[in-house]
Amino acid sequence: MDLTEITSPSFLKNLDREQLLELAEDIRKFLIEKCSVTGGHIGPNLGVVELTIALHRCFDSPNDKIIWDVGHQSYVHKILTGRACQFDSIRQYKGLCGFPKMNESEHDVWETGHSSTSLSAAMGMAAARDIKGESNYVLPVIGDGALTGGMALEALNHIGHEKTNMIVILNDNEMSIAPNVGALHTVLGKLRTAGKYNTAKDELEYILKRIPAIGGKVAAAAERVKDSLKYLLVTGVFFEELGFTYLGPVDGHDFTELERNFQYAKKTEGPVLLHVITKKGKGYLPAEHDKIGTWHGTGPYKIETGDFVKSVSKAPSWSGLVAETVRTLAREDRRIAAITPAMPVGSKLESFAAEFPDRFFDVGIAEQHAATMAAGLATQGMKPFLAIYSTFLQRAYDQVLHDISRQNLNVFIGIDRAGLVGADGETHQGVFDIAFLRHLPNLVIMMPKDENEGQHMVKTAIEYNAGPIALRYPRGNGLGVPLDTELQTIPIGTWxxxxxxxxxxxxxxxxxxxxxxxxxxxxxxxxxxxxxxxxxxxxxxxxxxxxxxxxxxxxxxxxxxxxxxxxxxxxxxxxxxxxxxxxxxxxxxxxxxxxxxxxxxxxxxxxxxxxxxxxxxxxxxxxxxxxxxxxxxx
Incomplete structure (x- = not known):
């Protein structure tokens, strides 16, 4: 069908299964074609095609509130809500935003570009609904990577405690930008392989109901049997212990499974967590086969081969220059350790991780933890390099203030993507870090004029032992200046x-x-x-x-x-x-x-x-x- 003729998602309710499959195929072709020209978050969006269609088919946006965590997977949502005709301009100057944007559509009920915010926003919307005596559904869609964020866990705790009516869709593709890490990721892995739990539980309930005069002690015993079964088949059942009704895992590319579970969730009182398994990049082989996050967000590419269309530059990338200089110094200085909050690829730390696996830590989407962990390392004589984008450092402000600067610890903060970053827009522009860091006592802030001075500033930061020091560097490549073979320190505070x-x-x-x-x-x-x-x-x-x-x-x-x-x-x-x-x-x-x-x-x-x-x-x-x-x- 001609996707540019869509004005509202209401048409989905009249489609049969064959038409839904055709629509999903048309959307994938459309996204692959458009993003090959403009670039964008192609992998996440190819993975949520059926899920997004099913959401808009089973619920009534914007009355029902669909909240996209992070927001980079909202392209399909934009198509179904009448914005396909604007896709040639996505992420372009004065064009369609690559994230949900309230002034674009009434269907965009929450704006975001950072992870782990959807559940807290959903709790606020659900609370407002209940205060006003309304009856709409609230549906945050959060990825397994974003679920590791501390804010998401705080919200889960509150939602479960309040027993709020809400349907949380956990979009589990085993990746955020890079492959996910952490104990919670392991829990989700166990849940993925424990799909028989709900079937077995239903069968047990059916058998129990057939037993005459099942009351009192027998009923209590039956509940204990069900609990035992739960722990037997799903180790740790994290979500149910938090007060959620857990549904899944569900194939996120199967319309029948999705719609059946959505209908069941609608009838369930209290918070529901629907665990949906999707394939990031589904329908485009280069993106499907991506194991390190290359196809999470891209520039233009050649559809036939998957080769990226990049401007030719002989200069090193800023991220690569800084990471490689840190790696070079780490060969002689065992104090040096590197920490990243889920950005090993973007921060170009893959080589450091391979050479020094015992001194590399990808903590997942957990910027606050990353900053305080760096502080903890510094108390023990280590020299931690915290590689973090400027826009994400905002999330760790208190940790930099309270745990790093206040204790005057020798933490080296690499502020990547400092300055304007372009197509990702207002949620990602790295223009605030000077203003929110400059007033912190003890903290040194520096930025190089070129990559040669940049490598000397890395040396300066590693050798500096009088407190925290931050190095700002921009997105993209350097100027192509010659690099000195011998690294030098620069006197602190000199112009x-x-x-x-x-x-x-x-x-x-x-x-x-x-x-x-x-x-x-x-x-x-x-x-x-x-x-x-x-x-x-x-x-x-x-x-x-x-x-x-x-x-x-x-x-x-x-x-x-x-x-x-x-x-x-x-x-x-x-x-x-x-x-x-x-x-x-x-x-x-x-x-x-x-x-x-x-x-x-x-x-x-x-x-x-x-x-x-x-x-x-x-x-x-x-x-x-x-x-x-x-x-x-x-």
Whole structure:
């Protein structure tokens, strides 16, 4: 069928089994074709085609609340709710969002891009329903990886305690982004192989009901027999002990099984957990055969071969450069251990894990645990490297504050994907970490101008033994500069002058340094001399160099690919004010006080006015303003 003609999921209720199968096939072909051009989360969405169709067929969205945990598996939901016609623009600038988005559709009842939030949101929605005396169904869909998140376990505990009417769909594909780890994953593995439990329980209940005069002690004994059977066939029955009625495991690609269990769940009082087994990447062999998470989210690819279409770059990826430098140093320094919260592939730690399996820890989707575990390692003389995306570090803020910084422990935090990340949009932009880390005592924050300085900063972080230290680095590849063969430490809190100038200055760091140098070169042709300072240490700042700059009265701009509120520019203004320098000659450029949606990084930077041309205009205006002021004063 023509998927672009769908306006509402209500048509699903009129389809027969053959038509449902055809629809599932059409959706898979559509997704494979569209994502081959735009990129996107192809693996998760191919895995939930039948599940999403069955949900919309058996329930009535948006009255019934379907809540997608993480949200990267919501493409099928978007198609069935009338957005197939927009798929050419998915994850593109001003186009369809790759995650649920309330302003796109009334069927998107919850926005998310981080894992493990659906159950708490569902509890809130269910509580509101009950307070208002309504009767709709609340249906969070959570993956087995997201279920390991502490927030999800907190919500399960509360839902079971309150005996809230809710149908939790556990989408179990044995993977999140990378293969799942942990004891709970093992429990789910046992449940996957224990499908006979529900059948055996039903048969036992039938037999017991046939026994005449079964009451009192006999009934109690029968319940104990059922409990014994439960523990015999499903070791640990985790969910039932939390107060849920457990259904499953169910084949997540079988419409009959899905719909039968949904109907049974509807009739069950209290919280129900329906355990659905799906195949990530189903219907596209390269994605189906993926064992390490490569096809979780991709760029464009060739449908026929599964080969990715990538821009050619001889420069190393930032994640790879940092991880490989850590691995090199770990060969000589047994203090070094690496920790990641479910991102060994994205953080490029596979080689470290292979070479040092006893010093590598993938803790699953558990950022808070990862941070405090790193702190625990540090108390015992280890040097933990915590590799974590900027957007996910937000989830471990209190642990960085309370457990790492407050105790002044030697933890090395690698803040990956720092700055704008592009297509994943507002939930993933790594622009807040400076603002939420800068005010923490004891913590050093640095960012390199290129990959050569980056490798020296890794060395600096490993050798630094006076407390926690964080290294920010962006998504993508470096600049392709030559790499020194011998690693060196950089004095903490030192900046460097990249270009001398006498009229105006730019104080910046990291990804915006090339922009500053381009602007300086353009202004040179206009007779304006621009000084460019690499403020590679965001904290502590090089107060000697900053004081010298402020003393000259030279106008300057602080430039950062991060939020202005509480950011690096704010730190410069605070210093100038506290030390009685004039702040009139200082301007700040950075991310404004709003969330930045999806699009390419270049498109977003242009929208935000963070370009070399805009910087030229700002510097030129400051220069002529100062010239005019001097002329006015004579």
């Amino acid at each position: 460097e002058v990249l270009r001398e100038g006498s009229d105006v200055a730019v104080v910046t760091f990291g990804t915006t340094i090339p922009m500053a140098l381009q602007a300086a070169e353009k202004l040179k042709t206009k007779g304006i001399s621009v000084k460019v300072i690499n403020a590679r240490f965001i904290k502590p700042m090089d107060t000697a160099m900053l004081s010298e700059l402020l003393s000259t009265g030279m106008p300057f701009i602080t430039l950062e690919e991060a939020v202005l509120a509480g950011g690096f520019g704010s730190a410069v203004l605070e210093y100038a004010n506290d030390h009685h320098y004039s702040t009139n000659q200082i301007k700040r450029m950075g991310i404004p006080d709003r969330f930045i949606e999806h699009g390419s990084v270049d498109e977003l930077m242009t929208e935000l006015g963070l370009t070399a041309d805009h910087l030229v205009d700002e510097l030129e205006e400051m220069f002529y303003d100062q010239v005019s002021e001097r002329e006015r004063l004579g």
